Amino acid sequence: MMRKARIPDTMKVAVLNSYSGVDALSIEQRPIPTPGKNEVLVKVAFAPINPSDLATLVGYYGLKNPTPIVPGGEGSGEVVAAGPGVMAGYFLGKKVSCSGWGIGGGVWSEYVVKSVKGGVLSLNKSLSLEQGAMSLINPLTASAFIDISKKGGHKAILLTAAASSLGQMVNRLGRSEGIQIINVVRRDAQVDLLKAQGADIVLNSTEAGFDQQLHDACHQANSRIAFDAVAGQLTNQLLKAMPTDSKVIVFSALSRQAIQASPDLLIFENKKIDSFWLGPWISKQNIGKMMLLWKRAQKQIPNHLKSDIRKIYPLQDVKEAIRDYTSQMTGGKILLRM
Numbered sequence: 219m220m221r222k223a224r225i226p227d228t229m230k231v232a233v234l235n236s237y238s239g240v241d242a243l244s245i246e247q248r249p250i251p252t253p254g255k256n257e258v259l260v261k262v263a264f265a266p267i268n269p270s271d272l273a274t275l276v277g278y279y280g281l282k283n284p285t286p287i288v289p290g291g292e293g294s295g296e297v298v299a300a301g302p303g304v305m306a307g308y309f310l311g312k313k314v315s316c317s318g319w320g321i322g323g324g325v326w327s328e329y330v331v332k333s334v335k336g337g338v339l340s341l342n343k344s345l346s347l348e349q350g351a352m353s354l355i356n357p358l359t360a361s362a363f364i365d366i367s368k369k370g371g372h373k374a375i376l377l378t379a380a381a382s383s384l385g386q387m388v389n390r391l392g393r394s395e396g397i398q399i400i401n402v403v404r405r406d407a408q409v410d411l412l413k414a415q416g417a418d419i420v421l422n423s424t425e426a427g428f429d430q431q432l433h434d435a436c437h438q439a440n441s442r443i444a445f446d447a448v449a450g451q452l453t454n455q456l457l458k459a460m461p462t463d464s465k466v467i468v469f470s471a472l473s474r475q476a477i478q479a480s481p482d483l484l485i486f487e488n489k490k491i492d493s494f495w496l497g498p499w500i501s502k503q504n505i506g507k508m509m510l511l512w513k514r515a516q517k518q519i520p521n522h523l524k525s526d527i528r529k530i531y532p533l534q535d536v537k538e539a540i541r542d543y544t545s546q547m548t549g550g551k552i553l554l555r556m
């Protein structure tokens with residue numbers, strides 16, 4: 219094993235002991251793992267708390283390994299040791315973004331072993347480790363939404379939970395590509411936030427007259443594609459408001475409710491429901507396209523694909539950090555510092 223720095227024997231790790239929420243988390247001291255062939259050891263710097271992490275805590279996410287598990291879907295850090303293999307050696311000393319999928323598991327940990335085949339990606343030197351920690355999930359998802367929309371010839375996108383970090387990215391990226399975004403949020407403060415950032419159309423789903431406003435906006439812009447993070451009855455409202463031959467792509471279930479859809483909209487108006495999950499979407503792209511997307515995303519992270527940061531907590535205070543995030547999700551990410 220090649221090393222770049224002195225590595226202690228043990229590390230602090232956040233452990234989820236059962237899929238029963240934040241109270242099932244504890245901080246443990248564990249031995250530092252050794253990277254195997256084509257693996258590297260990352261000294262983790264920062265990791266955001268994302269909605270997918272909240273879903274993981276209650277067993278509502280697509281990955282559900284038997285507990286105990288280490289949560290944390292993405293993070294940043296420096297490669298401090300490399301196992302055998304040319305690629306592993308290449309990463310030694312590099313600043314990287316790492317995913318919580320696959321070998322090594324989640325990144326809410328002071329150190330983590332990752333495979334060089336997709337578990338780590340080099341970060342541009344100019345990027346901060348704070349922004350680097352949030353460079354994977356939302357930036358690539360926003361890029362994917364624009365990619366899917368452009369491929370389908372769409373000039374307008376309907377987007378829910380639009381004041382989220384991801385929503386703000388889609389707005390900025392969409393504007394730069396000449397794509398109109400019809401934003402749906404659930405509070406007036408979110409309308410103000412997006413309008414202050416230059417969004418044209420922002421509708422509050424809790425307001426009287428929302429359905430009519432949504433119908434008018436979708437028909438004026440001929441918006442036939444929607445990206446829905448909320449699900450439940452909102453999905454049906456989107457389907458109803460959009461012109462015939464439209465599609466709603468559900469990519470999260472923030473409402474934790476089953477998707478509603480009136481059969482007549484599907485049968486007589488040829489409206490469709492589809493889904494999006496970043497991991498499988500990436501696996502379907504060829505490696506060349508993925509590297510191009512990653513390179514472009516890195517360049518855009520300081521502007522279109524930037525995430526605001528509301529507060530940084532030490533890993534030790536992970537429970538307090540999660541409670542803070544859950545109480546106010548809009549207005550910047552909460553980061554864990556390892």
Ligand SMILES: NC(=O)c1ccc[n+]([C@@H]2O[C@H](COP(=O)([O-])OP(=O)(O)OC[C@H]3O[C@@H](n4cnc5c(N)ncnc54)[C@H](OP(=O)(O)O)[C@@H]3O)[C@@H](O)[C@H]2O)c1
Pocket residue numbers: 268269270355356359379380381382383384385404405447448469470471472473474494495496497546547548550
């Ligand atoms: N499928 C995928 O591969 C994929 C990839 C990336 C992101 N996502 C999803 O994209 C969404 C945004 O992620 P993010 O990291 O950008 O989130 P974020 O910045 O943490 O913001 C979450 C947003 O969701 C809103 N929200 C929460 N519960 C809601 C509900 N029941 N109805 C309507 N709005 C609700 C929050 O508004 P309040 O402040 O009012 O609570 C907040 O604006 C998440 O659902 C995430 O899981 C999915």
